[in-house]
Amino acid sequence: MTGEDAPIIAISGLTKSYSGRKVVDDVALEVRRGEIVGFLGPNGSGKTTTIRMICGLLKPDSGSGTCLGLDILTQSARIKREVGYMTQRFSLYEDLTIRENLDFVARVYGLADRRARVTETVRRLGLERRRDQLAGALSGGWKQRLALAASVMHEPKLLLLDEPTAGVDPQARREFWDEIHRLAADGLTVLVSTHYMDEAERCHRIVYIAYGRIVARGTVAEVIAASGLSTIVVTGANVVRVAAAVRGRDGVEQVAPFGNDLHVVGTDPERLRAAVDAAIAEAGGGVTAETGSTGLEDVFIRLMQQAALADDSTPSGRRP
Ligand SMILES: Nc1ncnc2c1ncn2[C@@H]1O[C@H](COP(=O)(O)OP(=O)(O)OP(=O)(O)O)[C@@H](O)[C@H]1O
Ligand SMILES: [Mg+2]
Structure with missing residues (x-):
């Protein structure tokens, strides 16, 4: 599918309008294997909309590109299956335990050897001690960790994280980012939206979007x-x-x-x-x-x- 050096995300000219207003305007973005790219910009600047177009959940009005080597216009169903996507709002079941939530996600993805996969994910994300707690009873930090676990369980090569640590305390955010770096070191590529400056500084590269247009990109020092x-x-x-x-x-x-x-x-x-x-x-x-x-x-x-x-x-x- 993708060669070692092929970009994991390569999009250009991406545009989306709602009610005649361009909320994403001619966005181009390239992300390479193993990179952690921060996606920053004020509220309503088009981050979530862009992420949804990259992962095949939303069709752009114009523009084109690939995600994991798949065409975002014609192969969106495969892209949806192959990326890990953590949405801006907690989207798991509050009345299921950590294990039950992960088991449910494993079923949705049709993963073979479900039990072992859930056990391994629980171990890998450090959730053992809480695995039988209801998701609704977890603190914000643990909820986000569970959501991260759910999004990596099918072993995607690309993680799209939309404000994964909003409202989470500094210690839990730091641990979350340590985890992201561990995953990236294993070869996972990450595009992550955030409003936190300290998180921007933990990215290899950042992209800043305002009013739907990318207005800065590079390392933090370059920007x-x-x-x-x-x-x-x-x-x-x-x-x-x-x-x-x-x-x-x-x-x-x-x-x-x-x-x-x-x-x-x-x-x-x-x-x-x-x-x-x-x-x-x-x-x-x-x-x-x-x-x-x-x-x-x-x-x-x-x-x-x-x-x-x-x-x-x-x-x-x-x-x-
Ligand atoms: N389904 C929709 N219908 C109409 N307008 C929409 C829709 N989705 C997004 N928008 C508008 O598009 C603009 C961009 O929204 P988007 O959610 O992409 O911003 P964002 O950068 O993710 O913001 P935040 O930081 O607040 O999450 C906003 O003005 C939003 O109101
Ligand atoms: Mg958003």
């Missing part, structure tokens, strides 16, 4: 560098007054408090520095201001604002 943003970190007792004084000045794009610090972001380092210096003088000093590293979140906020300005269909209320 930050390509944004052309600079950041000055202001520290000291007087940051609140500096924040008020710096907002709206020429050269200042974003002002955000982080704990006791203030991050001031702009595109032109010289104008940014001049604005910060002027604001500090106006606020009466009492702070230090040093060049800092730009965070992914600052980059995403800028990308979203730029995309909003470029998007004609954006309601004025969402314009920055």
